[in-house]
Amino acid sequence: MASQGYRVAVVGATGQVGTLMLELLRERRFPAAEIVPFASQRSVGRELDGGLVVRGLSEDSIQGFDLALFSAGGSTSGAWAPRFADAGAIVIDNSSRWRMQDDVPLVVSEVNPDALEAHNGIIANPNCSTMQMVVALKPLYDEAGIERLVISTYQAVSGTGRGAVEELLDQSHALLHERDIEQPGAYAHQIAFNALPHAGSFAPGDDHTDEERKLINETRKILADPGIAVSATCVRVPVVTGHSEAVNVQTRRELSPARARELLEAAPGVTVLDDPASALYPLAIDATGKDDVFVGRIRRDPGHERALDLWIVADNLRKGAATNAVQIAEVLHERGLVHARDAAASV
Numbered sequence: 114m115a116s117q118g119y120r121v122a123v124v125g126a127t128g129q130v131g132t133l134m135l136e137l138l139r140e141r142r143f144p145a146a147e148i149v150p151f152a153s154q155r156s157v158g159r160e161l162d163g164g165l166v167v168r169g170l171s172e173d174s175i176q177g178f179d180l181a182l183f184s185a186g187g188s189t190s191g192a193w194a195p196r197f198a199d200a201g202a203i204v205i206d207n208s209s210r211w212r213m214q215d216d217v218p219l220v221v222s223e224v225n226p227d228a229l230e231a232h233n234g235i236i237a238n239p240n241c242s243t244m245q246m247v248v249a250l251k252p253l254y255d256e257a258g259i260e261r262l263v264i265s266t267y268q269a270v271s272g273t274g275r276g277a278v279e280e281l282l283d284q285s286h287a288l289l290h291e292r293d294i295e296q297p298g299a300y301a302h303q304i305a306f307n308a309l310p311h312a313g314s315f316a317p318g319d320d321h322t323d324e325e326r327k328l329i330n331e332t333r334k335i336l337a338d339p340g341i342a343v344s345a346t347c348v349r350v351p352v353v354t355g356h357s358e359a360v361n362v363q364t365r366r367e368l369s370p371a372r373a374r375e376l377l378e379a380a381p382g383v384t385v386l387d388d389p390a391s392a393l394y395p396l397a398i399d400a401t402g403k404d405d406v407f408v409g410r411i412r413r414d415p416g417h418e419r420a421l422d423l424w425i426v427a428d429n430l431r432k433g434a435a436t437n438a439v440q441i442a443e444v445l446h447e448r449g450l451v452h453a454r455d456a457a458a459s460v
């Protein structure tokens with residue numbers, strides 16, 4: 114690190130996740146000497162809150178960075194993350210482009226930070242639904258193992274990008290004023306006042322969406338346990354921010370709801386809200402703007418002596434994306450890993 118701090122690029126800085134990453138780098142006092150925002154050619158020259166001016170991606174403009182935090186979609190990542198890495202930066206990428214590649218660590222800061230040690234210049238931030246779930250599952254996994262998960266998600270539209278938020282609000286406004294809605298663009302159907310069993314997209318010949326496949330594959334990679342059976346249904350609901358998940362967890366060894374509650378109460382990054390008789394359980398609107406993962410409705414599955422049911426909620430833009438990316442940068446800094454590659458190369 115230069116004496117004053119790192120040079121940090123934020124690619125996708127005008128988007129929902131990028132805007133939050135910029136805010137979090139400042140709020141959490143990440144030791145950055147300079148932060149440079151990048152976005153598409155449409156935004157070049159735009160001044161952001163705080164006075165930073167957006168730059169465009171070019172071979173010249175990407176030189177000299179220590180870290181590059183990406184949230185600009187898979188194709189931008191595919192094209193530019195390796196170039197930033199070749200130019201000496203460590204890339205932390207929010208897209209799904211690199212997540213399942215063997216030499217790319219897929220890291221949740223509270224769950225598997227040690228995986229960072231093996232990075233080769235690109236580190237992947239998991240999918241938002243997987244991220245919040247594994248934060249809650251990790252303490253249960255360590256205590257009792259996990260045999261099978263049955264997951265139903267209730268995912269907010271901000272997970273699709275800014276355009277989807279506008280579409281939900283426009284449709285809601287039109288319908289409340291008894292006007293016809295425009296042809297849906299973000300989703301196959303109207304999202305306002307509806308629930309779509311179609312979060313993500315269906316690849317040809319696959320009866321699961323890519324979002325469901327991510328939950329299956331990323332959970333196994335992060336917990337380093339390919340034997341976990343996962344069944345997932347991802348549903349898009351008309352919520353702006355905050356993904357909710359009903360998760361049935363079948364453990365390998367006996368685990369009581371009381372012990373699970375105790376473990377979750379002690380877990381980093383988790384807040385337990387669990388007093389259903391007083392209507393206390395996690396809600397998307399309460400999780401919005403917070404960095405923790407909230408867990409409630411912790412109970413025995415009456416249908417299985419080794420299964421528990423949980424309700425897990427988090428802000429998909431914060432812990433589901435921006436917060437974890439910045440936490441990864443913090444761990445890299447704390448462990449002296451930012452320039453470890455340069456040091457190894459110069460030996």
Ligand SMILES: NC(=O)c1ccc[n+]([C@@H]2O[C@H](COP(=O)([O-])OP(=O)(O)OC[C@H]3O[C@@H](n4cnc5c(N)ncnc54)[C@H](OP(=O)(O)O)[C@@H]3O)[C@@H](O)[C@H]2O)c1
Nearest residue numbers: 125127128129130152153156184185186208272274275434
């Ligand atoms: N939203 C979530 O909950 C969530 C969670 C986890 C991961 N992610 C991932 O994070 C990424 C961004 O999501 P988001 O919700 O922030 O999307 P968004 O609000 O639509 O923002 C997209 C950003 O990417 C930039 N961009 C688009 N094309 C580009 C290009 N060719 N070159 C450079 N920059 C380009 C945009 O710049 P302009 O403003 O100039 O168009 C904008 O800054 C996606 O990969 C998404 O899958 C999102």
